Amino acid sequence: MFKHMFKASLLAGALSLVAFGGIAAAADITLRAVANSNEADEDYDGLAVFKNYVENASNGAIAVDIFLGTQICGTGEECLQGIADGTIDVYVSTTAGAAGLFPYLQVLDLPYLMDDDRVAETVLSGPFATELRDLALQDSGGAIRLMTIGNTGGWRNFANTQHTIHTPADMAGLKMRTVPAELPQELVKTLGGAPTPMPWSELFTSLQTGVVEGTANGITDIMNMKFPDAGLKYITLDRHSYMAAFWWMGSARFASLTAEQQKVVVDGFKALQQATFASPKRKEIAAYQEFTKAGGEIYVPTDDEKAAFRTAAEPVFDWFTANLPGGGDIYASFTAAVDAAQAEVDAQRAVEMAQ
Missing domain, CATH: 3.40.190.170 (Bacterial extracellular solute-binding protein, family 7)
Structure with a gap:
């Protein structure tokens, strides 16, 4: 079903024209990371942190090449096709950019359900993000893996x-x-x-x-x-x-890494998430x-x-x-996650405010 949702391999020739530089020549693996944005965006801040962490933590064995704008792919559907067929390794989408394929992601756009950054960041760092990962894996035939959910622009x-x-x-x-x-x-x-x-x-x-x-x-x-x-x-x-950003990676690409390399990559995505949580607060x-x-x-x-x-x-x-397939189930999961996060944040605040 998933294959029918995409146009057949729009990117096959595009990447063959790209010359990768930097430490890629000395690296065993080069990850191609795409963001349809620019260097002023939180997405770039996250990618810069991801690149720095992964390249250093792997001691140069893994390189990360960053492509901004639409030089590789122009729409969410095209870019996710690239993730699925392996011509792109990492891609960040907004809700709108991925909703055509994974409509339940729009649950994060439902209004007035999360009160503040602490609650939102707790939700997106917890089991609800894992639930979305598993749904996307299932609906993509195991091709696309949700690595983390960050922020792109605050609220x-x-x-x-x-x-x-x-x-x-x-x-x-x-x-x-x-x-x-x-x-x-x-x-x-x-x-x-x-x-x-x-x-x-x-x-x-x-x-x-x-x-x-x-x-x-x-x-x-x-x-x-x-x-x-x-x-x-x-x-x-x-x-x-909350302006969520979904960070995707090809499942086959991730599975091709050794266990140690996978650890470096998932830790890199955690650092990326923290960077995108912080970036809009400063900017x-x-x-x-x-x-x-x-x-x-x-x-x-x-x-x-x-x-x-x-x-x-x-x-x-x-x-x-009523209108999204599985909308009732994902809405119930999300609101339960918000309630749990609110309770956790309230308890943390009580400890922090104790005299």
């Missing part, structure tokens, strides 16, 4: 060119850009906005011309793309979903300062306003469980 917040959003009522009629995936469109619609799916590359011009009036992104992405220059002025820090400091300097306004909802958003979004949970 999604609603931002727009028109006015401050205090409550869901302020979303009414706003033309909001979404990714093509169904869930974010359903969320905007449920909150009263008008979802407008479009590629990321078209968003600046669309904001500038009024084709759309808002978007849901992290502040680092907003400032990296200079959206205030396109008229984006208002951000509401509702933090409705958003300057990003928010730049946003306000550019005339932007930042609004933090009150507890009551946040509760109003959570209540207004509840139909999205019903839509998810």
Whole structure:
């Protein structure tokens, strides 16, 4: 079934044109790692840490070559095909980039279920990530292995060119850009906005011309793309979903490594995860300062306003469980993982706050 979901080997000739440099010539193994982003992105920060760790911990036996942008593959489907057929070794996708193949990953885009970084990082470092790994392995016929889940941009917040959003009522009629995936469109619609799916590359011009009036992104992405220059002025820090990044590796490639090499690689992915958890926390400091300097306004909802958003979004949970195959099961697993993580974080905080 999995093979029919992909186009037949789109990358067969592409990689033969690539000359690998660095220590690759002296290494026994070279891992080809792809991120459809740039050096300003958290994905690159994670890859830089991964490369450094793996090359040093393997004493140069494993090299990591990093390819940014679309020089190897241009879409999530193409890149995951490369993982499956072995022409790419490591790839990072957003939820939207992998949802066509693994739709249940969209559970992490469900809004207002995780309260903060500590809870989100606990969930993504625990058994729920293993459950997603096993599902993806099964659905890919054993070809694609989920290695870790990191972060790419902090939290999604609603931002727009028109006015401050205090409550869901302020979303009414706003033309909001979404990714093509169904869930974010359903969320905007449920909150009263008008979802407008479009590629990321078209968003600046669309904001500038009024084709759309808002978007849901992290502040680092907003400032990296200079959206205030396109008229984006208002951000509401509702933090409705954690911007997860899924790091994939070909199962056959991983299995070809010795046990010691596998240990180096999985430890490298752990270091990568920690780096991507930390990166947006640091970068958003300057990003928010730049946003306000550019005339932007930042609004933090009150507890009551946040509760109003959570209540207004509840139909999205019903839509998810009713419309995605296995949606009810994965939703139950995710909410159980969130509850367990919240309890763990609360217990840790109590110890930390003890007098």
